[in-house]
Amino acid sequence: MNFTRPARCTLCNFSRAASAAPRVPRRQFHPSPFRLDDQRPKDPAVSVAADTPKTTKQAAVKRKLGTITRKMRAASVRPYTEEELAQLREVYSAQQVAAIEAGEAAIDPKDFARQFAVRTDPMRLKYLDDFSHVEPGVDKHVRAPETNSDPTQKLKSTEDLMQDFAQYIQEMPRDMNAAHFVRWAENNRLTKGKEEAERRPHTSLAPDFFQEGDKLRVPEEEGKEGQARDQSLHRPAISLEGVSPPLAQLIQSTGLSQEYIKSLSTKSLVFHSVTNQTRLGKVQRFYCLAIAGNRDGLLGLGEAKSFEAADAIEQAKYRAIRNMRPILRYEQRTIYGDVTAKVGAMDLKLMTRPPGFGIRCQSLIYEMCLAAGITDLAARVNRSRNKMNTVKAAYEALLSQRNPEDVARARGKKMVDVRKVYYSGRVF
Amino acid sequence: MSLTNLSHVISHLNNVTKARLGLTSIPNTKLHLKLCLALQNDGFISTVVRGGPTPPAPHQLLGHPSSEDIEPVTQANIASRRLWLGLKYWRSEPVLGKMKMISTPKRRVTAKLEVLRRVVQGHNTPYIEGLRSPGESLYISTDKGIMEARECVEKKSGGLVLCRIR
Numbered sequence: 001m002n003f004t005r006p007a008r009c010t011l012c013n014f015s016r017a018a019s020a021a022p023r024v025p026r027r028q029f030h031p032s033p034f035r036l037d038d039q040r041p042k043d044p045a046v047s048v049a050a051d052t053p054k055t056t057k058q059a060a061v062k063r064k065l066g067t068i069t070r071k072m073r074a075a076s077v078r079p080y081t082e083e084e085l086a087q088l089r090e091v092y093s094a095q096q097v098a099a100i101e102a103g104e105a106a107i108d109p110k111d112f113a114r115q116f117a118v119r120t121d122p123m124r125l126k127y128l129d130d131f132s133h134v135e136p137g138v139d140k141h142v143r144a145p146e147t148n149s150d151p152t153q154k155l156k157s158t159e160d161l162m163q164d165f166a167q168y169i170q171e172m173p174r175d176m177n178a179a180h181f182v183r184w185a186e187n188n189r190l191t192k193g194k195e196e197a198e199r200r201p202h203t204s205l206a207p208d209f210f211q212e213g214d215k216l217r218v219p220e221e222e223g224k225e226g227q228a229r230d231q232s233l234h235r236p237a238i239s240l241e242g243v244s245p246p247l248a249q250l251i252q253s254t255g256l257s258q259e260y261i262k263s264l265s266t267k268s269l270v271f272h273s274v275t276n277q278t279r280l281g282k283v284q285r286f287y288c289l290a291i292a293g294n295r296d297g298l299l300g301l302g303e304a305k306s307f308e309a310a311d312a313i314e315q316a317k318y319r320a321i322r323n324m325r326p327i328l329r330y331e332q333r334t335i336y337g338d339v340t341a342k343v344g345a346m347d348l349k350l351m352t353r354p355p356g357f358g359i360r361c362q363s364l365i366y367e368m369c370l371a372a373g374i375t376d377l378a379a380r381v382n383r384s385r386n387k388m389n390t391v392k393a394a395y396e397a398l399l400s401q402r403n404p405e406d407v408a409r410a411r412g413k414k415m416v417d418v419r420k421v422y423y424s425g426r427v428f
Numbered sequence: 429m430s431l432t433n434l435s436h437v438i439s440h441l442n443n444v445t446k447a448r449l450g451l452t453s454i455p456n457t458k459l460h461l462k463l464c465l466a467l468q469n470d471g472f473i474s475t476v477v478r479g480g481p482t483p484p485a486p487h488q489l490l491g492h493p494s495s496e497d498i499e500p501v502t503q504a505n506i507a508s509r510r511l512w513l514g515l516k517y518w519r520s521e522p523v524l525g526k527m528k529m530i531s532t533p534k535r536r537v538t539a540k541l542e543v544l545r546r547v548v549q550g551h552n553t554p555y556i557e558g559l560r561s562p563g564e565s566l567y568i569s570t571d572k573g574i575m576e577a578r579e580c581v582e583k584k585s586g587g588l589v590l591c592r593i594r
């Protein structure tokens with residue numbers, strides 16, 4: 001077995017039979033340089049005898065191409081000789097041979113000569129090929145046929161149908177009869193998108209696979225979800241002059257644009273003064289706990305202390321923006337299952353609820369839900385009801401949700417959201 | 429059916445998953461074996477192998493051991509037999525979450541089919557809270573063997589509620 005030749009793939013079977021010349025592997029497994037066969041003939045004596053010293057092998061090929069170009073005429077197409085026919089009969093049955101002969105007789109010799117001739121125009125190929133085979137690497141791969149499916153297909157609305165009808169009335173011929181209208185009514189399209197998708201749709205027995213580039217989502221819907229696609233998100237302000245230093249620092253460190261930061265909903269939830277007793281006396285400062293969210297699945301907490309109340313609030317809000325993290329949301333409205341969290345003496349439970357339930361819980365958790373974009377939730381706060389710890393515990397609980405996909409993968413089981421299946425994915 | 433021993437096993441498994449151990453052993457009883465096989469069937473643990481006081485050979489843990497490999501249970505060695513369980517972890521979190529006894533040695537909790545149906549739908553019942561979190565499961569000992577609550581509802585049988593895993 002020759003190890004220098006690569007394994008032939010299935011597609012290569014479509015190509016012509018393997019040539020006698022050895023193929024050149026991409027990578028050598030030995031350090032000595034690999035010599036191509038056509039660089040130097042194996043036996044110099046033979047080659048010198050066969051060729052004149054000045055003509056190389058390449059030149060010989062060129063000469064051959066030239067003769068084919070010149071000599072191909074209609075007359076040069078000749079029928080099979082008896083010998084060739086006998087060879088054909090060895091391989092093919094009598095019917096197949098008859099079919100071959102009939103097929104070749106059907107081609108005009110002039111046409112045959114023109115097609116078989118080597119092109120001399122500027123767009124000619126640099127190699128000899130009659131395109132009877134697919135050469136992998138040179139020719140394109142054989143692709144599956146394109147299908148009629150159109151993922152962007154949509155039913156026409158009443159207005160669209162009215163427009164169609166109005167157009168029909170405008171273009172109606174003088175000698176209009178009932179058959180004309182019936183023909184129009186039967187042929188008028190009911191959907192928008194690719195025409196074949198409606199005229200000749202695929203069957204449910206053999207549904208089409210998705211083609212390369214097909215998407216489930218309509219292109220115009222992209223960019224609405226997912227923060228990375230948000231254009232305004234990662235576009236820092238051109239100049240940071242006139243911006244307050246803490247905000248400028250936030251913009252520089254996060255790369256968020258000023259408009260995006262402005263669009264976030266922030267709120268200071270806990271605010272009070274704290275005192276530090278030193279030997280010089282009491283040092284009073286202001287403490288603030290703020291939240292920030294984009295009302296679409298992002299939520300962050302920020303704490304700050306300062307001698308100035310306004311500074312504390314501003315810093316807390318900016319820290320909340322910096323700490324924003326994604327919150328798992330079921331159907332983008334509630335949480336996955338019931339979650340509990342414990343901070344200090346706080347014992348808190350957040351409970352998932354059906355659509356339309358609303359946010360029925362105390363004010364602090366309500367504000368957090370608003371910022372995170374949760375619309376259905378119930379909460380129970382047991383034992384202590386410290387405001388600061390409530391917010392922290394609720395944040396911890398929201399982050400501690402388990403993703404059902406992770407659970408399924410961990411156990412090696414398949415898990416299906418029955419609601420999603422029942423409403424065929426149109427749950428939100 | 430000793431629920432005392434079962435509760436010991438359950439708290440042992442809780443401790444073991446917190447310590448992130450890969451292999452542990454529990455006393456070999458019919459109840460423990462059936463529960464472990466149900467857990468293995470649901471993907472909570474990777475292997476259940478019966479062995480002695482020392483852990484079984486790796487090939488027995490990795491593959492399905494044939495009957496010749498396993499030392500048969502005799503009157504002489506039955507007291508020293510233990511079940512060796514392989515534990516699973518996913519993204520550095522234990523797959524077998526927090527286990528909790530529902531029935532206790534002092535109070536056995538049974539559930540009829542109607543109760544189980546409500547529990548599986550997520551409603552709270554007097555002694556059993558509804559299964560509401562993703563991946564939460566409840567194990568019931570029935571006359572058809574130890575099964576998960578949803579499977580019980582499918583097979584229309586109630587029984588003694590053993591433990592809950594979340």
